[in-house]
Amino acid sequence: MTTYYEKIEIVGVSEKSYEDAIQTAVKGAKDKYKELRWFEVIEFRGGISDSGNVQFQVVLKIAVVN
Amino acid sequence: MTTYYEKIEIVGVSEKSYEDAIQTAVKGAKDKYKELRWFEVIEFRGGISDSGNVQFQVVLKIAVVN
Amino acid sequence: MTTYYEKIEIVGVSEKSYEDAIQTAVKGAKDKYKELRWFEVIEFRGGISDSGNVQFQVVLKIAVVN
Amino acid sequence: MTTYYEKIEIVGVSEKSYEDAIQTAVKGAKDKYKELRWFEVIEFRGGISDSGNVQFQVVLKIAVVN
Amino acid sequence: MTTYYEKIEIVGVSEKSYEDAIQTAVKGAKDKYKELRWFEVIEFRGGISDSGNVQFQVVLKIAVVN
Amino acid sequence: MTTYYEKIEIVGVSEKSYEDAIQTAVKGAKDKYKELRWFEVIEFRGGISDSGNVQFQVVLKIAVVN
Amino acid sequence: MTTYYEKIEIVGVSEKSYEDAIQTAVKGAKDKYKELRWFEVIEFRGGISDSGNVQFQVVLKIAVVN
Amino acid sequence: MTTYYEKIEIVGVSEKSYEDAIQTAVKGAKDKYKELRWFEVIEFRGGISDSGNVQFQVVLKIAVVN
Amino acid sequence: MTTYYEKIEIVGVSEKSYEDAIQTAVKGAKDKYKELRWFEVIEFRGGISDSGNVQFQVVLKIAVVN
Amino acid sequence: MTTYYEKIEIVGVSEKSYEDAIQTAVKGAKDKYKELRWFEVIEFRGGISDSGNVQFQVVLKIAVVN
Amino acid sequence: MTTYYEKIEIVGVSEKSYEDAIQTAVKGAKDKYKELRWFEVIEFRGGISDSGNVQFQVVLKIAVVN
Amino acid sequence: MTTYYEKIEIVGVSEKSYEDAIQTAVKGAKDKYKELRWFEVIEFRGGISDSGNVQFQVVLKIAVVN
Numbered sequence: 001m002t003t004y005y006e007k008i009e010i011v012g013v014s015e016k017s018y019e020d021a022i023q024t025a026v027k028g029a030k031d032k033y034k035e036l037r038w039f040e041v042i043e044f045r046g047g048i049s050d051s052g053n054v055q056f057q058v059v060l061k062i063a064v065v066n
Numbered sequence: 067m068t069t070y071y072e073k074i075e076i077v078g079v080s081e082k083s084y085e086d087a088i089q090t091a092v093k094g095a096k097d098k099y100k101e102l103r104w105f106e107v108i109e110f111r112g113g114i115s116d117s118g119n120v121q122f123q124v125v126l127k128i129a130v131v132n
Numbered sequence: 133m134t135t136y137y138e139k140i141e142i143v144g145v146s147e148k149s150y151e152d153a154i155q156t157a158v159k160g161a162k163d164k165y166k167e168l169r170w171f172e173v174i175e176f177r178g179g180i181s182d183s184g185n186v187q188f189q190v191v192l193k194i195a196v197v198n
Numbered sequence: 199m200t201t202y203y204e205k206i207e208i209v210g211v212s213e214k215s216y217e218d219a220i221q222t223a224v225k226g227a228k229d230k231y232k233e234l235r236w237f238e239v240i241e242f243r244g245g246i247s248d249s250g251n252v253q254f255q256v257v258l259k260i261a262v263v264n
Numbered sequence: 265m266t267t268y269y270e271k272i273e274i275v276g277v278s279e280k281s282y283e284d285a286i287q288t289a290v291k292g293a294k295d296k297y298k299e300l301r302w303f304e305v306i307e308f309r310g311g312i313s314d315s316g317n318v319q320f321q322v323v324l325k326i327a328v329v330n
Numbered sequence: 331m332t333t334y335y336e337k338i339e340i341v342g343v344s345e346k347s348y349e350d351a352i353q354t355a356v357k358g359a360k361d362k363y364k365e366l367r368w369f370e371v372i373e374f375r376g377g378i379s380d381s382g383n384v385q386f387q388v389v390l391k392i393a394v395v396n
Numbered sequence: 397m398t399t400y401y402e403k404i405e406i407v408g409v410s411e412k413s414y415e416d417a418i419q420t421a422v423k424g425a426k427d428k429y430k431e432l433r434w435f436e437v438i439e440f441r442g443g444i445s446d447s448g449n450v451q452f453q454v455v456l457k458i459a460v461v462n
Numbered sequence: 463m464t465t466y467y468e469k470i471e472i473v474g475v476s477e478k479s480y481e482d483a484i485q486t487a488v489k490g491a492k493d494k495y496k497e498l499r500w501f502e503v504i505e506f507r508g509g510i511s512d513s514g515n516v517q518f519q520v521v522l523k524i525a526v527v528n
Numbered sequence: 529m530t531t532y533y534e535k536i537e538i539v540g541v542s543e544k545s546y547e548d549a550i551q552t553a554v555k556g557a558k559d560k561y562k563e564l565r566w567f568e569v570i571e572f573r574g575g576i577s578d579s580g581n582v583q584f585q586v587v588l589k590i591a592v593v594n
Numbered sequence: 595m596t597t598y599y600e601k602i603e604i605v606g607v608s609e610k611s612y613e614d615a616i617q618t619a620v621k622g623a624k625d626k627y628k629e630l631r632w633f634e635v636i637e638f639r640g641g642i643s644d645s646g647n648v649q650f651q652v653v654l655k656i657a658v659v660n
Numbered sequence: 661m662t663t664y665y666e667k668i669e670i671v672g673v674s675e676k677s678y679e680d681a682i683q684t685a686v687k688g689a690k691d692k693y694k695e696l697r698w699f700e701v702i703e704f705r706g707g708i709s710d711s712g713n714v715q716f717q718v719v720l721k722i723a724v725v726n
Numbered sequence: 727m728t729t730y731y732e733k734i735e736i737v738g739v740s741e742k743s744y745e746d747a748i749q750t751a752v753k754g755a756k757d758k759y760k761e762l763r764w765f766e767v768i769e770f771r772g773g774i775s776d777s778g779n780v781q782f783q784v785v786l787k788i789a790v791v792n
Contacts (some may be wrong), residue, residue: 215347216348217346217347217348217384217386220376221384224378224382224384225382228382232349233380234378234382235377236375236376236377236378237375237376237378238373238374238375238376239374239375242374248389254340260378
């Protein structure tokens with residue numbers, strides 16, 4: 001049984017949806033950390049372009065096994 | 067006019083999206099409580115499989131008429 | 133460089149998704165304020181119809197240049 | 199000595215005052231649960247009619263002995 | 265169906281009660297905004313005169329239809 | 331101009347209303363501290379008797395001039 | 397896979413420790429709900445007797461499978 | 463005595479300090495609103511240039527008399 | 529019936545456990561205040577020595593009868 | 595080793611800066627309490643004069659050894 | 661004097677107590693980071709086995725000197 | 727466009743001001759991480775020497791591009 005985890009705070013960005021922004025963030029973390037277990041979303045934000053398009057930005061805390 | 071509600075805290079899970087997880091939670095509550103009125107999402111979380119797939123988990127407070 | 137913004141709190145509603153509710157809110161604000169820059173979602177809520185259909189409601193703080 | 203309680207979240211509504219809304223909520227809970235002990239108010243909200251009349255809405259957590 | 269609201273933060277003051285301070289705030293907002301729908305109380309404060317009299321101050325977020 | 335205050339946390343209790351509980355708390359503080367200036371309510375709670383009567387309890391932070 | 401949970405808020409009391417108060421709360425919930433899965437502690441409180449003995453009180457949110 | 467205020471959320475930016483960013487925000491608001499009374503800082507943030515210079519950004523709620 | 533309390537914020541430290549740190553804090557307060565009634569834990573912290581030993585630190589709000 | 599502290603909530607005011615308001619608050623507390631150890635800032639606020647000058651107000655929790 | 665720290669978020673798990681879970685987390689961090697200084701507990705959670713046994717889980721922020 | 731960031735929590739210390747403590751923290755992070763983008767201040771704290779001198783301590787979350 002794992003008894004020690006670290007929790008990393010990461011940001012994902014997507015033009016499509018918050019779920020896609022989460023997938024982007026999880027893929028970014030998977031390239032760097034060995035094993036990912038669970039996450040909490042701690043912020044939902046966004047940017048707005050001059051033409052009014054929305055960019056979805058999500059901040060996650062993600063638990064990793066080192 | 068209804069002047070008394072109870073608020074129940076429930077969790078819904080989906081492989082697809084947070085909206086689908088909310089629908090799952092609302093259907094689960096509707097099987098058990100008579101009338102549902104409104105809800106607030108109080109947590110957005112998720113699990114990550116070994117292959118990196120994301121499971122969306124949502125915690126709601128839902129107002130019911132007993 | 134802009135050194136002064138105002139932040140407006142707005143609500144968007146959609147039958148489809150939270151992303152669509154955000155688009156609705158951003159369009160509503162764009163009709164009234166000159167330039168929109170970024171937003172934070174501060175509440176995810178919803179209504180439930182008698183038949184169990186979910187209406188997604190989102191509360192945003194949105195930064196505008198006056 | 200009681201060593202186990204449950205805490206129920208309830209909503210009370212009144213045209214008069216928050217104290218009256220609390221009494222409404224407590225009476226609603228007393229019809230259903232055996233013994234009520236103490237409560238915390240966690241939200242004070244309200245509705246506004248077209249003519250500007252205010253309806254007071256209060257959300258309580260109430261401790262019950264099952 | 266209305267799908268866009270703005271939420272305005274206002275302060276009401278009364279020598280009598282918080283409910284009266286809310287009525288004061290709602291009347292102040294009604295003079296300026298077209299339609300008011302619902303509100304949340306976000307702060308209950310007060311001032312104390314030299315003789316110990318209490319002035320009730322309430323901060324509301326109020327949803328308006330523009 | 332006063333440039334230094336202390337803030338004291340106090341509890342007031344009343345069978346009548348939260349406003350009366352605040353008055354009770356302010357009177358209790360006035361017996362002990364020289365000058366009271368302003369307060370914030372940080373908790374609204376209550377007790378419920380066996381017969382269902384409500385006792386209103388309020389927690390204040392109150393600014394005093396020493 | 398379970399996709400619907402309810403979260404119940406409960407209070408446990410112990411003269412010994414918070415861990416013992418949690419065990420008391422979990423046992424109380426297990427007598428009433430079918431399957432318990434996980435919990436979060438949301439408040440650590442206590443009572444103090446006239447002789448200065450401490451009673452540990454813990455408030456949990458506990459996830460149950462109905 | 464004023465019994466109705468509005469609270470506006472504004473952002474000020476400065477290369478020098480948070481106090482300067484607050485002054486910038488207050489001046490921006492004074493150009494637009496008649497009377498300003500008090501403010502609360504609700505966020506302290508900043509940007510970092512490629513060379514490591516810090517830009518101070520402050521979010522205020524400011525009370526205005528309309 | 530007591531209708532006025534003060535709440536004092538105190539810190540207790542122990543090498544053994546949080547329960548022991550609470551006892552230390554309660555004893556420290558009992559030497560100074562007449563009657564103690566109840567407490568809430570508002571922070572659990574700790575120090576770590578060079579050799580990795582943990583010191584438990586707890587911050588309480590404690591209600592006293594003056 | 596000190597194992598018991600009290601934490602006092604104080605307010606400092608300055609026309610110059612928040613750091614100066616903190617120094618004012620710390621000096622005010624040092625006149626009254628024996629030993630001060632550490633503090634947390636819990637609120638940054640301010641007043642605005644008719645001419646637009648800003649007064650910086652800071653609320654601290656400060657740990658004292660009695 | 662150290663003027664720069666990093667704060668790492670870690671999770672510790674124990675079948676015995678929260679203090680033991682903290683020791684587990686601190687030992688896990690000590691294997692990886694040079695010097696640990698202090699920590700704050702930010703979450704107390706737990707798992708419940710089918711037979712009702714409780715597993716204590718604790719989330720810490722821990723300050724390290726790099 | 728960058729679509730993945732990590733957010734690191736860091737502490738900076740200064741005898742002069744919070745702005746200087748932020749600069750210290752940002753310089754410490756720049757020695758270790760490639761690109762820094764923005765930060766949020768999440769705590770303002772301080773130490774007090776025996777002679778009453780204040781040491782400013784600031785906790786930041788800082789976004790980095792790995």
